[in-house]
Amino acid sequence: MSTSDKSNETEDRLVIAVPSKGRLQEKAMEFFGQAGSPIKKSGSSREYVGRLGGVPNADVAFLSASEIAGALGSGQVHLGITGEDLLEEKLPDPKSAVHIIKPLGFGHADVVVAVPQSWIDVRTMADFDDVAIAYHARHGERVRIATKYLRLTRNFFAAHGLADYRIVESAGATEGAPAGGTAEAIVDITSTGATLAANNLKILDDGVILKSEANLIASRTATWGPNARAAASKILEMIEAVARAKNVVEVRFLHDVSDTKLLRDLEEQHNARVPFPYDEDGARVSLIMHVPDAKVHDVVSHLYAAGKDAVTVTEPRYIFQRGNPLMAALETKLG
Numbered sequence: 001m002s003t004s005d006k007s008n009e010t011e012d013r014l015v016i017a018v019p020s021k022g023r024l025q026e027k028a029m030e031f032f033g034q035a036g037s038p039i040k041k042s043g044s045s046r047e048y049v050g051r052l053g054g055v056p057n058a059d060v061a062f063l064s065a066s067e068i069a070g071a072l073g074s075g076q077v078h079l080g081i082t083g084e085d086l087l088e089e090k091l092p093d094p095k096s097a098v099h100i101i102k103p104l105g106f107g108h109a110d111v112v113v114a115v116p117q118s119w120i121d122v123r124t125m126a127d128f129d130d131v132a133i134a135y136h137a138r139h140g141e142r143v144r145i146a147t148k149y150l151r152l153t154r155n156f157f158a159a160h161g162l163a164d165y166r167i168v169e170s171a172g173a174t175e176g177a178p179a180g181g182t183a184e185a186i187v188d189i190t191s192t193g194a195t196l197a198a199n200n201l202k203i204l205d206d207g208v209i210l211k212s213e214a215n216l217i218a219s220r221t222a223t224w225g226p227n228a229r230a231a232a233s234k235i236l237e238m239i240e241a242v243a244r245a246k247n248v249v250e251v252r253f254l255h256d257v258s259d260t261k262l263l264r265d266l267e268e269q270h271n272a273r274v275p276f277p278y279d280e281d282g283a284r285v286s287l288i289m290h291v292p293d294a295k296v297h298d299v300v301s302h303l304y305a306a307g308k309d310a311v312t313v314t315e316p317r318y319i320f321q322r323g324n325p326l327m328a329a330l331e332t333k334l335g
Contacts, residue, residue, distance in 0.1 A: 012225030013057045014232055017071055017080035018050075020062040024214060027106040028081045035238040036318075055234055057227040066090065073097040075221035078228055079235075085111050085189060085212040089149050099218045099333040101326055102239065107214030109189040111152055113145075113207030116178050116185075117200045124206050125160040128185070132164040135184070142166040146177035147187035149209075156187075156209045175199045218330050229331075236326035241318035247293045248319065252312045253303055255287040262306050263289075270295040270302065275319070290319070 018032075018039065019025040029039050032052065039060050041050040050060035061077060069086035071077045073094075081104065087094045115122050122131055132143045146168045147153050153167060168183045175195055177183035189212070190196055193203065216239070218232075251272070255262070266272040272291040291299050300311050 012227040013059050014052075014055075014079065014228040014235075015059050015061055015077040015222075016052060016235075017061045017063050017068040017077040017082075019065050019068065019081060021064075024065060024081070024107050025062070027104070027214065031081075031104060031106075032235075035235065035242050037235060037238060052231075052235070055231050058231040058235070072217055072219040073221065075219050075223065078219055078222045078224065079232065080217050080219070081214055082217060083107055083109065083212040083214055085109065085149070085152070085210055087217070088210060089151050092151075097219070097221055099220055099330060101216045101218055101236070101330060102243075104214045104216060108212070109191050110211050111149055111187065111189050111209040112196075112203045113156070113209065114175075114186050114188065114190075114196050114201040114203050117202045119202075122204070124204055125157075125162065128204060128207075129160070129162050129164070132162065136164050143185065144168045144183040145185050145187055146170045146174050146183035148174060149187050149189075152209050153187045175201060218333070220333055224334055232330065233324060233327045236330070237320070237324045238318070240324065240326050241320045244319035244321070245316045248290050248316065249293055249296050250314045250316055251289045251291050251296065251299055251303075252314070253287060253308050253310065254284050256284055259306075262303075266299060266302060270299050272299050290316075 018028045032039050037055050037058075038053040039050050040053055041060075041062075050062070052058040052060055061071075063071060063077075063080075065082045066086055068077070068080040068082040069090040072080045072082070072087075073091040079101075084100070087098060091097050113125070113128070115128065119131065122128055135141075135143045143165050144167075145153060145165055148170050150167060150169065157163070157165065168177070170177060170183075170186075170188075174186050174188040176199060177186055178201065179199060186201065187209065188196075190203070196203065222228075224232075263274060266289065270291065272289045272295065274287060275290050276288060289299070296313055300313070303311055
């Protein structure tokens, strides 16, 4: 192998960006761990690089959620975990730069327009427009909106036909800006609304700009060599296997193969299915059905009524099927 080939092989590694701290990092680490690929930090706990266990040619970079969005857009990393809010804020054209592989079910936050609760008659963006125009006429200056989300704010306000305002870029706790006198209203993220309420702010009825959560995202601008693609394929196959197994149990019982009606009834009534082929010429088989977790008692009761004596229930960790739909969708986007 030539020196050039060795260099290319070294460079052709999958790079995955993971949040560098806080709850998002914890949930991201848990996510990869559940998929059988635990993240291993290199050296001390303060290191900002690591490896993905069980996956050759895969490195981990620990970045802030905001940095991850930028790194995905510029192609510095192949995969990353961050929110749609940051993609929309940091990237001029997110759809051309990245591909959202899968929402992850954590890191929920809404980007919202919030105003003081004392603005009793202001409930909608149209009401806000009226106040902004009146404020300008009375004070000779535009109403101020504190935010870190400059692009999202401008686009949302333009969509509602609002122009009589100015943005004050927030460097700290945005929700404190109205009480501190540095802005009249804010655009910020909130998970529960509790912090806004504690600062005497309310969300406008039509003021939800974006509902966001953490996503596994792929860069469409990164260089995807064969090693990087192979590593991504393995990760995505594991992730899909975990997703199939979620909220599903395996119910095992002895079955007379001539009784096709029982299996048909279980599928129609309880969404239970037989995932594997079995010998239909045999007399009795130890049959496995995949059953939604919430339906397990109904299925067991149905089996008892059909004369079954013993039923075992287990929780699968992974359910693999031929094909890799997540990777196939990514390959389509990469071209």
